[in-house]
Amino acid sequence: MNFQHQPVLLKQTLSSLNLRPGGLYLDGTLGGGGHTEAILQATGPDGRVIGLDQDDEALAAASRRLQPFGERFCPIRANFADLAQVLAAAGVSELDGILLDIGVSSYQLDEPGRGFSYMQDGPLDMRMDRRAERTAADLVAKLSEAELADLIYRYGEEKFSRRIARRIVEQRAQTPLESTKQLAELVSAAIPAAQRRKEKQHPAKRTFQALRIAVNDELGVLERGLAAAFASLKPGGRLAVITFHSLEDRIVKTYFAGLAKGCECPPEFPVCVCGKQPQALLITRRPQTAAEDELQSNPRARSAKLRTVEKLEKLI
Ligand SMILES: C[S@@+](CC[C@H](N)C(=O)[O-])C[C@H]1O[C@@H](n2cnc3c(N)ncnc32)[C@H](O)[C@@H]1O
Ligand SMILES: [Zn+2]
Numbered sequence: 134m135n136f137q138h139q140p141v142l143l144k145q146t147l148s149s150l151n152l153r154p155g156g157l158y159l160d161g162t163l164g165g166g167g168h169t170e171a172i173l174q175a176t177g178p179d180g181r182v183i184g185l186d187q188d189d190e191a192l193a194a195a196s197r198r199l200q201p202f203g204e205r206f207c208p209i210r211a212n213f214a215d216l217a218q219v220l221a222a223a224g225v226s227e228l229d230g231i232l233l234d235i236g237v238s239s240y241q242l243d244e245p246g247r248g249f250s251y252m253q254d255g256p257l258d259m260r261m262d263r264r265a266e267r268t269a270a271d272l273v274a275k276l277s278e279a280e281l282a283d284l285i286y287r288y289g290e291e292k293f294s295r296r297i298a299r300r301i302v303e304q305r306a307q308t309p310l311e312s313t314k315q316l317a318e319l320v321s322a323a324i325p326a327a328q329r330r331k332e333k334q335h336p337a338k339r340t341f342q343a344l345r346i347a348v349n350d351e352l353g354v355l356e357r358g359l360a361a362a363f364a365s366l367k368p369g370g371r372l373a374v375i376t377f378h379s380l381e382d383r384i385v386k387t388y389f390a391g392l393a394k395g396c397e398c399p400p401e402f403p404v405c406v407c408g409k410q411p412q413a414l415l416i417t418r419r420p421q422t423a424a425e426d427e428l429q430s431n432p433r434a435r436s437a438k439l440r441t442v443e444k445l446e447k448l449i
Pocket of ligand 2: 395396397398404405406407408409
């Protein structure tokens with residue numbers, strides 16, 4: 134099992150978190166533990182990290198890797214959307230910084246048995262948390278044609294969603310769709326040949342993304358997670374979020390812009406009557422992205438975007 138991939142935007146992430154020795158941080162998406170290891174190294178000997186992952190395999194691998202840090206590292210199997218309850222149970226009230234590096238890990242993508250990859254054959258699963266009941270195969274088997282088309286269009290931004298949904302429904306009437314290879318081939322066949330020739334990426338990429346987002350409720354979880362994360366920061370604490378596609382980045386951008394906005398009165402009002410104060414400072418007005426040297430060694434960093442905010446003191 135290989136979790137030893139380069140953490141994305143590592144340098145930018147460490148500096149955007151404004152780490153302080155002895156601080157208490159939370160990594161909501163532990164994965165292989167690469168970012169957390171670097172945070173622990175930068176905040177030693179007293180810095181601590183609480184690491185969450187909903188994937189039991191990721192948590193086990195990261196815990197092995199981070200064993201040398203002893204009690205400075207605390208792994209917890211949880212969804213970062215449940216951050217408030219997790220912190221309450223751990224007896225922690227406020228954090229110096231939080232990192233969310235959203236999405237699937239390289240390991241999850243590379244491991245055919247997890248069913249995330251359209252490049253390798255495996256069960257059509259895609260659950261990050263394997264305690265969850267609903268797999269991608271369940272969605273493909275049970276949703277109506279219209280629901281499938283809508284899901285593939287919304288979460289995959291796939292313009293041939295209707296054709297793909299129709300094929301799925303035709304196919305499943307013959308045999309159940311249970312493997313990634315079956316679905317990847319079906320999607321390729323549903324996309325017009327001229328379009329297939331034009332594309333650089335695999336034609337099934339968008340449909341797989343859509344199913345993955347739905348299986349793991351990734352956008353809903355991100356919205357809840359951002360609010361819970363910001364609420365648990367100390368004044369002066371930072372929240373850094375790395376996303377990999379535009380649907381996620383839009384959610385982060387909008388949420389951060391809302392926090393940073395003060396008065397919402399119409400411009401023609403002579404004085405403010407809403408009394409709204411900004412709650413956060415935008416550390417990055419534009420998202421940070423990977424530099425050329427990182428792209429050379431890690432092509433997956435190409436779509437990564439990092440945005441950071443700092444919580445402001447409450448003005449009463
Ligand atoms: C991109 S990887 C993180 C890689 C990590 N930063 C590193 O340096 O190795 C994302 C990880 O977050 C986990 N994950 C995604 N969404 C999650 C959520 N809502 N709650 C908890 N873990 C989540 C996935 O299971 C995966 O292991
Ligand atoms: Zn106002």
